[in-house]
Amino acid sequence: MTDPVRVAVIGSGPSGLYAADELSKHGGVTVDVLDRLLCPYGLLRYGVAPDHLKMKSLELTLRKVLERPEVRFLGGVELGDRLTVDDLREHYDAVVYATGSAVDRRLNIPGEDLHGSFSATEFVAWYCGHPDSEVDKFTLDAREAVVVGVGNVAVDVARILAKTAQELRVTDMPDHVLDVLDASTITDIHMVGRRGPAQAKFTTKELRELGELANADVVVDPAELVLDAAGEQVVESDKTVRRNLEALREWSQRTPEGRPRRLHVRFLHSPVGVLGNGRVEGVELERNELDGNGGVTGTGEQTTIPAQLLLRSVGYRGLPLSGVPFDERAGVIPHQQGRVHRDGATAPGEYVVGWIKRGPTGVIGTNKGDAKETVATLLSDLDELPRAPHRDPDALPSLLEQRGACVVTWAGWEAISAAEEALGVAAGRTRVKIADREALLTAAAEALRQQG
Numbered sequence: 192m193t194d195p196v197r198v199a200v201i202g203s204g205p206s207g208l209y210a211a212d213e214l215s216k217h218g219g220v221t222v223d224v225l226d227r228l229l230c231p232y233g234l235l236r237y238g239v240a241p242d243h244l245k246m247k248s249l250e251l252t253l254r255k256v257l258e259r260p261e262v263r264f265l266g267g268v269e270l271g272d273r274l275t276v277d278d279l280r281e282h283y284d285a286v287v288y289a290t291g292s293a294v295d296r297r298l299n300i301p302g303e304d305l306h307g308s309f310s311a312t313e314f315v316a317w318y319c320g321h322p323d324s325e326v327d328k329f330t331l332d333a334r335e336a337v338v339v340g341v342g343n344v345a346v347d348v349a350r351i352l353a354k355t356a357q358e359l360r361v362t363d364m365p366d367h368v369l370d371v372l373d374a375s376t377i378t379d380i381h382m383v384g385r386r387g388p389a390q391a392k393f394t395t396k397e398l399r400e401l402g403e404l405a406n407a408d409v410v411v412d413p414a415e416l417v418l419d420a421a422g423e424q425v426v427e428s429d430k431t432v433r434r435n436l437e438a439l440r441e442w443s444q445r446t447p448e449g450r451p452r453r454l455h456v457r458f459l460h461s462p463v464g465v466l467g468n469g470r471v472e473g474v475e476l477e478r479n480e481l482d483g484n485g486g487v488t489g490t491g492e493q494t495t496i497p498a499q500l501l502l503r504s505v506g507y508r509g510l511p512l513s514g515v516p517f518d519e520r521a522g523v524i525p526h527q528q529g530r531v532h533r534d535g536a537t538a539p540g541e542y543v544v545g546w547i548k549r550g551p552t553g554v555i556g557t558n559k560g561d562a563k564e565t566v567a568t569l570l571s572d573l574d575e576l577p578r579a580p581h582r583d584p585d586a587l588p589s590l591l592e593q594r595g596a597c598v599v600t601w602a603g604w605e606a607i608s609a610a611e612e613a614l615g616v617a618a619g620r621t622r623v624k625i626a627d628r629e630a631l632l633t634a635a636a637e638a639l640r641q642q643g
């Protein structure tokens with residue numbers, strides 16, 4: 192084939208970019224990476240905690256993929272809005288869905304929707320300057336906050352609540368976020384797990400940071416660090432769990448040093464209701480007992496944590512894409528080795544990677560091996576791929592513009608990035624994120640204007 196194979200990757204998060212990396216390294220393939228957002232990098236830009244600067248710097252590695260001549264970024268392009276699967280099949284020989292798991296899971300308990308109760312997803316989107324998040328979504332005028340869940344996202348949001356705005360000025364957080372964090376009245380943060388410490392999902396490096404906070408004492412009740420037979424076994428076999436437990440045990444012996452905030456790490460309590468008249472006033476918990484098999488049973492004994500802010504950090508869920516098969520129960524696109532399962536069979540031409548392929552678990556690196564599998568499947572199909580009728584690379588962007596989309600190219604993104612760096616310089620910071628969609632579009636348009 193002399194004409195390159197044209198592949199569309201839908202989603203510019205880590206999985207989409209790892210897939211683009213693998214594809215573009217194979218000769219004779221060009222890749223368009225489309226994203227509904229104006230900026231690339233998915234959760235690396237809009238999820239990874241801003242104070243995790245080393246992890247954030249992975250953007251520098253991933254941008255090299257988007258800079259390759261075989262790869263093109265098209266931001267502001269949403270599959271399902273002005274763009275259909277049929278359009279994609281007309282313009283590309285293959286499509287890779289890499290749309291992640293964008294929405295939060297619910298607790299399904301009374302009071303969950305009271306004012307002051309939010310998903311961690313909403314809080315993360317707000318502090319990361321996601322353009323879909325309202326600027327004034329959070330006020331942080333609470334005294335006590337409850338974070339439900341003991342995964343790494345719960346650790347992230349608890350840590351951000353515990354830190355001072357001054358500590359977070361090294362990050363790229365938007366100014367309106369730092370202003371609210373600066374005015375925060377929170378004194379106590381309670382991170383609550385329903386099972387025991389041996390079943391917690393957080394990893395040791397992330398957990399340990401909580402014990403090193405300058406502005407908060409970490410508080411652990413030794414009575415909640417119990418293990419049953421299943422827990423003892425996991426501690427024996429799993430280094431992460433063993434190290435987590437070591438950290439938690441050490442903290443349970445600490446005497447609080449009178450720091451302005453306290454971060455309470457709790458176990459063996461399930462949220463059963465959110466109390467309040469119109470807004471959150473407390474979170475009702477039921478005490479659990481370990482069942483010997485890694486699970487828990489409720490004891491019926493209830494306690495209430497007074498709280499004016501609740502953040503539910505109990506995992507994510509994928510969203511169905513219009514015209515794409517979806518497994519409602521698992522919240523993923525069904526597939527075999529990355530080849531999409533449609534109408535009871537798999538056929539060359541549609542593929543899936545990342546969280547929308549395997550569910551919302553795994554660190555960024557996990558998506559690399561995952562993308563390798565999918566791309567290997569795609570490449571093994573190359574000879575059978577039905578060729579798309581429209582082969583002009585400019586045809587789809589033109590069509591999208593005609594339909595009213597504001598397509599942001601790589602040059603547009605570079606202009607946004609430069610505008611954020613300029614804001615940073617002006618504020619004595621490295622970068623200040625632009626959260627407002629219109630402001631992002633203005634920055635992107637300015638660069639294109641300057642290019643003539």
Ligand SMILES: Cc1cc2nc3c(=O)[nH]c(=O)nc-3n(C[C@H](O)[C@H](O)[C@H](O)COP(=O)(O)OP(=O)(O)OC[C@H]3O[C@@H](n4cnc5c(N)ncnc54)[C@H](O)[C@@H]3O)c2cc1C
Pocket residue numbers: 201202203204205206207225226227228231232233234235238239240243246268269270271289290291292293315344347507512544545546547552553554555556558
């Ligand atoms: C809050 C949080 C913090 C995390 N922190 C870390 C960390 O510190 N370290 C670590 O290793 N891992 C971390 N992870 C995990 C990591 O972010 C994921 O493993 C990774 O982002 C998954 O990549 P993905 O490409 O599948 O999804 P995403 O990163 O979510 O990317 C999906 C992309 O698809 C786009 N998209 C969605 N729908 C459409 C559509 N219809 N049309 C066009 N585009 C669309 C989205 O805009 C997005 O850009 C974190 C996860 C979360 C939730």
Ligand SMILES: NC(=O)c1ccc[n+]([C@@H]2O[C@H](COP(=O)([O-])OP(=O)(O)OC[C@H]3O[C@@H](n4cnc5c(N)ncnc54)[C@H](OP(=O)(O)O)[C@@H]3O)[C@@H](O)[C@H]2O)c1
Pocket residue numbers: 297298339340341342343344345347384385386390391392393397461462504505506507551552553554
């Ligand atoms: N720094 C990092 O590396 C980093 C940072 C953030 C995220 N990530 C990764 O991103 C992925 C997603 O993280 P996550 O924290 O959203 O998910 P997670 O690791 O799956 O943790 C979800 C937590 O919610 C709890 N939970 C679920 N339903 C509940 C309910 N009804 N009531 C009470 N608790 C409930 C779970 O408890 P059970 O175990 O009892 O179900 C678990 O503690 C993970 O793979 C994570 O490692 C990594």
